[in-house]
Amino acid sequence: MYTKAYPITQLCVIASIQRSSYYKWLNRKESHNEQLNKNILPLIKDVYEEKNGILGYRQMTIKLNCEHGFHLNKKRIYRLQIA
Helix, strand or coil: CCCCCCCCHHHHHHHHCCHHHHHHHHHCCCCHHHHHHHHHHHHHHHHHCCCCCCCCCCHHHHHHHHHHHCCCCHHHHHHHCCC
């Protein structure tokens, strides 16, 4: 597969964003929610495989909240499961 490198300036013009915005995004720190999501994803995968893929987001939320002491919203679990 052949990939061609483009200058950041040109890509920013195409995306209609400022170059400084790109570098600010590039050097940002992970938020608390992003860190929590990264910690939750392996748990979701483990529970999903443990139950042979039969748990939906509602049951997954109940299981994670009860067994791991989280207080997670079902919408977050749904979003993480479809990602």
